[in-house]
Amino acid sequence: MTSTMRAVQVSEINAPLRVVDLPQPSPGPGQVRIAVEACGVCRTDADMVQGLFGDEPFPLTPGHEIAGRIDMVGEDVEGWEIGERVAVGWFGGNDGRCEACREGDAINCEHLQVPGLAYPGGYAESVVVPTSALARIPGELSFVEAAPMGCAGVTVFNGLRRTSAQPGDLVAVLGVGGLGHLAVQFADKMGFDTAAIARGSDKEESARQLGARHYIDNAGQDVAQAPQALGGAKVVMATVGAPAAMSAAIDGLRARGELVAIGVSPKKIEVSPMQLISGEKTLRGHASGTSQEVEETLRFAAQSGVRCISEVAPLQDAPQAFDNMVTGTVRFRGVLTPTGATALLRARRFGWAVRQRGHVQPVLVLVRGRADPGRPHRSGPVRLRKDAHPRQPRGPVRRGDRPGRRCAGQLPAGIHPPRPDQRRRHPRPGAVARVAATMSETGHAAVSRAIVI
Numbered sequence: 193m194t195s196t197m198r199a200v201q202v203s204e205i206n207a208p209l210r211v212v213d214l215p216q217p218s219p220g221p222g223q224v225r226i227a228v229e230a231c232g233v234c235r236t237d238a239d240m241v242q243g244l245f246g247d248e249p250f251p252l253t254p255g256h257e258i259a260g261r262i263d264m265v266g267e268d269v270e271g272w273e274i275g276e277r278v279a280v281g282w283f284g285g286n287d288g289r290c291e292a293c294r295e296g297d298a299i300n301c302e303h304l305q306v307p308g309l310a311y312p313g314g315y316a317e318s319v320v321v322p323t324s325a326l327a328r329i330p331g332e333l334s335f336v337e338a339a340p341m342g343c344a345g346v347t348v349f350n351g352l353r354r355t356s357a358q359p360g361d362l363v364a365v366l367g368v369g370g371l372g373h374l375a376v377q378f379a380d381k382m383g384f385d386t387a388a389i390a391r392g393s394d395k396e397e398s399a400r401q402l403g404a405r406h407y408i409d410n411a412g413q414d415v416a417q418a419p420q421a422l423g424g425a426k427v428v429m430a431t432v433g434a435p436a437a438m439s440a441a442i443d444g445l446r447a448r449g450e451l452v453a454i455g456v457s458p459k460k461i462e463v464s465p466m467q468l469i470s471g472e473k474t475l476r477g478h479a480s481g482t483s484q485e486v487e488e489t490l491r492f493a494a495q496s497g498v499r500c501i502s503e504v505a506p507l508q509d510a511p512q513a514f515d516n517m518v519t520g521t522v523r524f525r526g527v528l529t530p531t532g533a534t535a536l537l538r539a540r541r542f543g544w545a546v547r548q549r550g551h552v553q554p555v556l557v558l559v560r561g562r563a564d565p566g567r568p569h570r571s572g573p574v575r576l577r578k579d580a581h582p583r584q585p586r587g588p589v590r591r592g593d594r595p596g597r598r599c600a601g602q603l604p605a606g607i608h609p610p611r612p613d614q615r616r617r618h619p620r621p622g623a624v625a626r627v628a629a630t631m632s633e634t635g636h637a638a639v640s641r642a643i644v645i
């Protein structure tokens with residue numbers, strides 16, 4: 193084990209992100225160290241860097257959507273072993289003694305610890321966290337799939353299951369971005385009649401592929417009238433920090449409907465008492481979830497097939513990945529991995545995922561396409577059947593192997609590299625393509641999805 197690690201550091205408010213070598217941290221009593229395999233890039237990371245949470249955490253290492261393996265345990269740690277696959281999200285620990293904690297409401301702990309604020313976060317090769325922050329990752333999920341569930345995933349999953357909506361009720365998800373594309377999937381899998389509300393018609397196809405039965409274009413349609421035409425929304429889950437859009441959606445609620453705000457903004461939502469009293473509607477906010485709830489979210493995702501669509505980048509490129517998130521270049525979610533570049537490079541070349549840390553792993557990949565509306569595309573969403581990939585446990589991949597040969601040699605039976613003529617025909621941008629299929633380190637077959645840009 194080396195005594196230093198690569199990590200992102202931000203020296204002061206609004207300073208640029210720098211990738212530096214820092215001393216490898218060691219866990220204290222009640223803590224574990226995690227070798228980070230993936231870390232999501234969340235909008236709130238930018239709020240931290242911009243100083244919305246004060247200047248105390250600086251120098252700051254962002255990252256509160258962490259997935260990895262425990263590689264060291266501190267004193268007095270029971271129930272957690274070296275090698276366990278774990279996730280840590282927004283809930284990074286609680287004091288266990290304040291009034292909220294004693295009431296069993298740990299997410300509202302007065303001294304809630306958030307990775308990145310309370311201690312260095314997951315834009316690093318290693319993090320040290322208290323055991324109260326840990327959630328176990330089911331074997332079906334890769335690290336890249338698990339990481340965003342620690343904040344984005346648990347927020348929408350909890351947000352939905354805490355409403356009064358019952359299966360079959362109309363649930364409208366406002367925004368189809370990082371949070372929204374997960375909310376649409378969870379709502380669909382939880383049995384709600386799911387509507388997606390987003391700006392423009394270009395998002396309709398991907399929203400429907402994610403599970404939305406209805407699509408409401410709030411550039412061309414009235415977001416109050418359209419849900420009312422469907423009987424009224426029992427819940428509007430507002431995933432974008434756009435208060436004006438939330439205000440507009442309130443009249444789309446049916447009697448006793450709820451608008452749940454989870455998209456963060458300091459600006460005001462406008463609503464009159466009349467709007468709320470008529471039909472006894474509710475407007476409320478929803479925060480994240482505890483580590484135990486992250487674990488429930490991960491389990492539900494594993495059972496139901498809900499997956500975050502991620503654009504993978506290497507830790508070394510964290511400043512660029514962060515900028516892409518801030519400027520809105522990332523369609524759904526950016527995720528950092530220690531060796532994202534290798535995976536991404538090969539994924540672009542072959543259209544499926546490759547290795548990470550010397551083992552073949554499923555990786556959500558970014559497929560570059562180009563708009564070519566005049567030409568029919570054959571590749572479309574590529575569907576690979578899960579059972580097409582029998583178990584093929586493999587040893588470490590040797591360094592220095594030529595990427596193409598090695599990758600081609602590892603293809604499961606029946607799966608062939610795209611022919612040159614297929615490679616020239618790109619899926620349409622915005623399409624959700626199931627393109628990545630490979631073996632996890634545990635030998636499980638897994639199919640991942642990618643967004644075409």
Ligand SMILES: [Zn+2]
Pocket residue numbers: 234235236237256282343344
């Ligand atoms: Zn977050």
Ligand SMILES: [Zn+2]
Pocket residue numbers: 286287288289290291292293294298300301302303304
């Ligand atoms: Zn507390």
